[in-house]
Amino acid sequence: MKKKIKKTSLADIAKALGVSKTLVSMVLNDKGNENGINADTQKRVWAKARELDYKPNMMARSLRMGRSNTIGLIVADISNIFYARLCRAVEDAASKHSYHVLFSSSDENADKERKLIQTLRERQADGLIISTTLEEKDVDKLHEQNVPFVLVDRFIPNSKTPFVTADNYGGSLALTEHLIKIGIEKIALFTISPSHLTSITERARGYKDALLKHNLPFHPELIREIPYDDIKNSVRRELTRLLRPPHSIHGLFVSNNNIAKATLEILEDLRLRIPRDVSLVCFDDIDMFRHTDPPITAVAQPVERMGQKAVEILLDKLKNGKKARKKDQIFLKTKVIPRRSCGSFLRKS
Amino acid sequence: MKKKIKKTSLADIAKALGVSKTLVSMVLNDKGNENGINADTQKRVWAKARELDYKPNMMARSLRMGRSNTIGLIVADISNIFYARLCRAVEDAASKHSYHVLFSSSDENADKERKLIQTLRERQADGLIISTTLEEKDVDKLHEQNVPFVLVDRFIPNSKTPFVTADNYGGSLALTEHLIKIGIEKIALFTISPSHLTSITERARGYKDALLKHNLPFHPELIREIPYDDIKNSVRRELTRLLRPPHSIHGLFVSNNNIAKATLEILEDLRLRIPRDVSLVCFDDIDMFRHTDPPITAVAQPVERMGQKAVEILLDKLKNGKKARKKDQIFLKTKVIPRRSCGSFLRKS
DNA sequence: ATCTCTTTCTAAAACGTTTAAGCGCGATTG
DNA sequence: CAATCGCGCTTAAACGTTTTAGAAAGAGAT
Structure with a gap:
């Protein structure tokens, strides 16, 4: 019925040529010379491999070699x-290596995320790059499993x-x-949950320190947490509340591009x-x-370098063992x- | 030195319990009952597996079973x-299955792309989903290799x-x-190369037929091909040329979001x-x-359904053999x- | 005639699974 | 009492590689 066409394997080539696997x-691994295989034999092998359209089976190879040349990457949302x-x-960066x-x-x-990590390990990923939402103890556990x-x-702070x-x-x-320099002092901050993420707490810390540095009052209630899975409604609720007294904010700092999008949309709805x-x-x-209308002031992150660096560090770990090194904790410069x-214009009046 | 901690395998559990692999x-595959394994023994196995933190090695499993539960996906640019x-x-969609x-x-x-296909096959992807840039004969070759x-x-037309x-x-x-209905009749079209892609030729065909349908002149020289890897410069060049006589276009139809972005940028540069x-x-x-300023009229594609459907068809093929069926060629509705x-307003005047 | 050294190649084990086939044994049947 | 059956389990092969250890054969040395 459904004819299962067997793929050609090393054994097939070996048999066809009357040599060993x-x-x-x-x-085929280019170790012919270093193993003293006759040049002519090598040619015959290559020819036969091409003829039979041989493709190495990476599963078998990985199984034998104990490494898959695969990196697992976990992010919040690839879209x-x-x-x-x-x-x-x-x-x-990975494909370069x-x-x-x-x-x-x-x-x-x-x-x-925990499930994904598990799966990636089952699939024998050699290493992981994670934009993690886990807490410290989970990450420690990962360390113990020496991935x-x-x-x-x-x-993870202090780790x-x-x-x-x-x-x-x-x-x-x-x-x-x-x-602040423009004269806007009543500024709200929309962070995104889960709020223990350092990417978020650090942004809140920067916001707060800027206020303090300029001797402006810091009102914790101006920091609002927008849940990841209900952005639009939350933004609408918070925004309408904050824009009127007693808060009457003049500025809004949003913590990521998704919230920004929602904000644009809501403001339009509200005719603001x-x-x-x-x-x-x-x-x-x-x-x-x-x-956008108007163009939006933002902080740019060097995303490409971030990816590159992460791969670099991971591959280095894979090669040279896993001693933690100070220089493997990297903060990349951003730009307003x-x-x-x-x-x-000044709007305090 | 670098202590290689062996992961626990079936054999480890078997040995610890004095039973067979x-x-x-x-x-562990939940076939205990159907194979008449004593309930108590099953419990012991599960307990030991948990104790030793057993994780199946998917490479070994895939090797043995001849399938990896992996789909390869090739797109032009994931960013x-x-x-x-x-x-x-x-x-x-895939993870649901x-x-x-x-x-x-x-x-x-x-x-x-050819290299990627090769690699994905070496990695034993069970099936491929491809936003292909290949021509018919390459795709035919793929068929022969029965992937x-x-x-x-x-x-691919007529395939x-x-x-x-x-x-x-x-x-x-x-x-x-x-x-046209708005009154804009001199319309240029920016397509993107490589231009043999049906996603592009079909868009050009729709453009042309709309003109003909409304008895408007079709000028082939108003269709400009923007190369994928040099969008910005090309857009600048073409745009400046087309906006002045003898063309003096009133409307521009761009074939994808990247060209739209570039167009916005260039127009801003040109103070238009x-x-x-x-x-x-x-x-x-x-x-x-x-x-955006102004908001841009566009045709929306049902991207999510596209992905779902593709997976659906592929998995169906994987399960039920590979006879081509008419209903596996799907056009999804779009929306202006x-x-x-x-x-x-009418601007012909 | 034996020993040693190259050159060229091979046998077999190992990686961690799944699966086809079948074994030992006590209970049931005729 | 022999034959049969079902339960609970095992053996061994297989998937396609890589790698370790070593073999066959001819050449040169003694």
């Missing part, structure tokens, strides 16, 4: 442009875990100061204009912020990109 | 929001190859008509405004088109989303 394997870029960077990448989206869900891994975008992240604190400080009714800044710049979403 | 395997969404959809996805970006480069695969976004694509023709026809100086419409809607980038 060993020989064929050596030749978010930030992670999509990160994935691409990781893919490119002939590694492949197994992507997965965790949706910021710790359970799902080589590197965190991206977020990190030896290697990571590559943007300078979320510095970026947020600068971004908030940008608002940026920056007339509120100034907006966003952590994480995306292309289209240049073309001023655009027109902040007005340019 | 077979038994352990059966129990393009369209493909990122597609990837996410494929990931979700406990398949994993191995993504790769081909950069619209046929050679790279199950499904094309997405693009298809039995299964595919899932948006109705590029219908969408483009409608989008062009949208312009949409729709005052030119009307703009885009095939493929992205979130941010709602918030009118926004303010087209003006709303």
